[in-house]
Amino acid sequence: MATAVVAQHSQSNFAGDVRAGLLRSGQKELPSKYLYDEVGSALFEVISVLPEYGLTRADERLLGRHAVDIVSRLKSDVLVAELGSGSGRKTRWILEALTRRQRTTYCPIEISPTALARCESELGQIEHVSIVGFERPYLDGLLAAASWRREHEHLLVLFLGSTIGNFDRDAGERFLAEVRRILYPGDALLLGTDLEKPLPQLVAAYDDPIGVTAAFNLNLLARINRELDADFDLAAFRHEARYNSSERRIEMHLRSLRGQTVAIARAGCSVTFAKDETIWTESSHKYRADEIPAMAQRTGYRCDGQWLDSEWPFAENLRAPFARGNHFHGPNRQDLRALIHAFESLLGFRYRLDRRNPQMDSAGGVNRHRDILPFVHDAQV
Ligand SMILES: C[S@@+](CC[C@H](N)C(=O)[O-])C[C@H]1O[C@@H](n2cnc3c(N)ncnc32)[C@H](O)[C@@H]1O
Numbered sequence: 001m002a003t004a005v006v007a008q009h010s011q012s013n014f015a016g017d018v019r020a021g022l023l024r025s026g027q028k029e030l031p032s033k034y035l036y037d038e039v040g041s042a043l044f045e046v047i048s049v050l051p052e053y054g055l056t057r058a059d060e061r062l063l064g065r066h067a068v069d070i071v072s073r074l075k076s077d078v079l080v081a082e083l084g085s086g087s088g089r090k091t092r093w094i095l096e097a098l099t100r101r102q103r104t105t106y107c108p109i110e111i112s113p114t115a116l117a118r119c120e121s122e123l124g125q126i127e128h129v130s131i132v133g134f135e136r137p138y139l140d141g142l143l144a145a146a147s148w149r150r151e152h153e154h155l156l157v158l159f160l161g162s163t164i165g166n167f168d169r170d171a172g173e174r175f176l177a178e179v180r181r182i183l184y185p186g187d188a189l190l191l192g193t194d195l196e197k198p199l200p201q202l203v204a205a206y207d208d209p210i211g212v213t214a215a216f217n218l219n220l221l222a223r224i225n226r227e228l229d230a231d232f233d234l235a236a237f238r239h240e241a242r243y244n245s246s247e248r249r250i251e252m253h254l255r256s257l258r259g260q261t262v263a264i265a266r267a268g269c270s271v272t273f274a275k276d277e278t279i280w281t282e283s284s285h286k287y288r289a290d291e292i293p294a295m296a297q298r299t300g301y302r303c304d305g306q307w308l309d310s311e312w313p314f315a316e317n318l319r320a321p322f323a324r325g326n327h328f329h330g331p332n333r334q335d336l337r338a339l340i341h342a343f344e345s346l347l348g349f350r351y352r353l354d355r356r357n358p359q360m361d362s363a364g365g366v367n368r369h370r371d372i373l374p375f376v377h378d379a380q381v
């Protein structure tokens with residue numbers, strides 16, 4: 001029953017965002033979070049092993065080599081929350097390093113149920129790890145995860161794989177500052193950032209020769225056909241990856257190969273495309289390693305460590321929130337619980353917690369937390 005209500009909410013958001021993004025004047029856009037339905041999440045897994053897409057391997061190499069060092073810099077008793085965990089494959093390194101010293105609760109936060117299920121099966125077998133999955137948008141999931149930590153526990157927030165690059169730079173900084181508001185002194189954020197690299201290498205990572213990234217992008221139109229009863233002709237659109245050098249980002253677009261009108265029944269609209277007009281579907285901003293400490297400072301953190309990959313320019317950054325009174329103030333524990341309970345009663349959804357963590361579970365069963373809250377500040381969140 002609760003799930004059906006959530007599905008309705010979810011679909012009307014999707015329809016509303018599609019309508020708003022395709023009917024806006026100027027550049028048509030669709031939020032990149034909608035790339036990750038069941039097919040999109042599976043395709044992203046394939047992208048992550050493509051020879052051209054070195055990002056995931058670099059992230060994984062750094063975690064494999066330095067997880068023990070990273071974990072040694074954290075306070076003891078850590079609860080791990082991961083924003084947009086995907087399959088969680090790389091997170092194994094951090095969890096295994098942590099379980100050498102403690103039992104660990106791990107909270108993946110995902111809007112894609114497929115990715116969350118994969119993550120639970122990928123990491124669910126690690127000894128001394130309890131998984132509490134949250135099928136929610138980032139900040140909403142993080143608030144819920146934070147409210148479950150015990151008095152003495154510190155939060156380690158993982159934001160890996162350069163998903164921060166999907167935010168516009170300003171929105172990304174606002175997002176990191178929002179994350180900071182949920183943290184206390186002694187907590188930490190481990191942030192992956194993909195770095196600038198030669199243009200051919202960058203573009204190939206988003207436009208591979210066998211067309212997996214093209215399929216990932218085009219699947220967004222197929223998803224609109226499936227879920228919103230639209231009539232996009234996929235053969236009349238082409239995937240395009242371009243580098244915007246002034247914004248230092250890769251942009252993924254879908255180019256209309258002819259003039260055409262598409263009806264989207266469940267969004268209650270028709271959209272006209274001129275020949276060569278594009279829909280902008282994703283941005284991937286690139287960073288310089290030396291700009292990251294200043295960005296940390298601006299958003300309420302100090303850098304506690306940075307690890308760079310030598311094969312594929314990529315940085316893993318450990319950040320600690322400034323102490324209270326020094327910049328930002330996190331909410332206190334009661335505030336957090338009150339907020340979560342207010343959200344819950346507003347939306348009428350249920351908590352079911354991990355059966356392997358007797359302290360947190362009375363019901364047993366699926367440890368999935370579902371709801372859809374209004375997006376907090378931009379389409380990504
Ligand atoms: C680029 S993938 C990265 C996955 C994984 N962290 C990695 O490094 O391979 C981004 C993931 O974030 C999830 N995601 C996107 N927008 C989200 C949102 N607003 N809230 C929660 N999860 C989101 C997607 O479903 C997807 O699995």
